[in-house]
Amino acid sequence: MSYPRFLSFSTSTGRQGFGLLVEGGIVDLSVRYAGQYPTLREVIADGALATLAERHAGDKADMALTEVSFEIPIPAPEKLICVGVNFPDRNEEYKDGQAAPANPSLFIRFPRSFTGHDQPLIRPPESPQLDYEGEIVVVIGKGGRRIAEKDALDHIAALTLCNEGTIRDWVRHAKFNVTQGKNFDRTGSIGPWLVPFVDESQIADIKLETRVNGEVRQSDRTSRMIFSFRKIINYISTFTTLVPGDVIVCGTPTGAGARFDPPIWLKPGDVVEVEADGLGILRNTIADEA
Template sequence: MTERPRFAGFSHQGTLKYGLVKGDGIVDLSRRHGARWPSLREVIEAGALLRLAEEAVSLEADYPLCDITLEIPIPAPEKLICVGVNFPDRNEEYKDGQAAPSNPSLFIRFPRSFTGHGQPLIRPPESPQLDYEGEIVIVIGKGGRRIPEAEALGHIAALSLCNEGTIRDWVRHAKFNVTQGKNFDRTGSIGPWLIPYTDASQLADIVLETRVNGELRQQDRTSRMIFPFTKIINYISTFTTLVPGDVIVTGTPTGAGARFDPPIWLKPGDVIEVSADGLGTLSNTVADEA
């Protein structure tokens, strides 16, 4: 099977760029196309991901990966929407006797709350309860409102991974609100890259795993999701218009640190790896906020 193209947002000597990962290097596509498409969001809006991948086949890498910093792939999405409680075992954690909900729980995160692959998640001084949540990301390529489920997959441009890091005690500061605990700066990560979406097999039944210091903590399959990707896109687009570059984080399996007895919070030096079939591995360490 031919390796799928991998698009990344990155910074080099303080300048934000985007490119195509080739082996242990990256082709700087922003140097060639940045005037027309300043970021991968505009590339996606133009439907140009696969065209740029074909163009870059004959190009040499401009930088080795060791000379760049990987950033979140879409630097300024109009919307970054997260789905909560989307695996059966995760729903059972709540022990409230309720069956799986009929509609997904949603919340918003800000881009500043995420960092890129290889960078540390930042534990804030306000709480030691930094936790991990491995998830699959879908990026919208074709916008729309009230998108039928039968057409929903055709609106996906690309896939990625997320560690939807959470400050657990801050998600309980209010009665019906998790926003605070989900938006501390650089507590989560997205990456390492975008994989163009071309067929349903890329999402239908893939394994999603999270490891902490090499120990498997989370594992499940997308075929078991309570709300499939088609339902998520249909539901969200009912109340808001989805536009190219919108990022949807689709839910985590059971096994987060909060569910251990006693809870196991992330601490400086820990290594968290989120992996999924065909998408690679998103890896981050942890550091205390300076």
């Protein structure tokens, strides 16, 4: 089944916008709804993704994809929460003899640490240890607190992909946190677009794969996740109120570069692709910070 695809973009003049992908390019919804929806975040808060998709699916494209640069779909989420160690083989990678934990490990990323589809991930001068992590993202549509697992999927507005790039040695600069290594500017990416969430079949058992220069490095299925999408939303909403536009990055399979012997870090010129059934391909090159 084919689903509508919404994207956020910038033009060569610096204008920020959002639109609907159609044959031949993009329907510029940010112009049509300039007084109502500043970004896709407000579209989601209004529950209007399906309405706009239906209303404009037959429109002629206003611009070609080659005329814009992809931005992260939600430009300024209130919260961007990531789940760590959420596939069985990832837990085993730690070789600590411990069973999978009862609750998900969580950490926060800042929007500035991400870039869009087809943009370079930036390797900082402080470390060469830039690594990849392909993940599925859920975007909250209906806010709530202490959301029951049985109701959790009703709170998802859309899905997208993430390369949750990490500076590995910087996640071990302190005893208990990973914040530093997860938040270097533009070391990760989100996109390429938002796919409206329709039902559980979109995420229940789909393949998630990461490739580096065409070589498959990570591959698993969402049905094997330690913590389900329902559990993740339930758990996070216990301690914080989720609001429309919040972004939850749901965990990566085994196979990151740090787990090779010796480790294989990303370097300028590499191309990383994250792909999941029905969500498309998130592609990024690697470049050194200027």
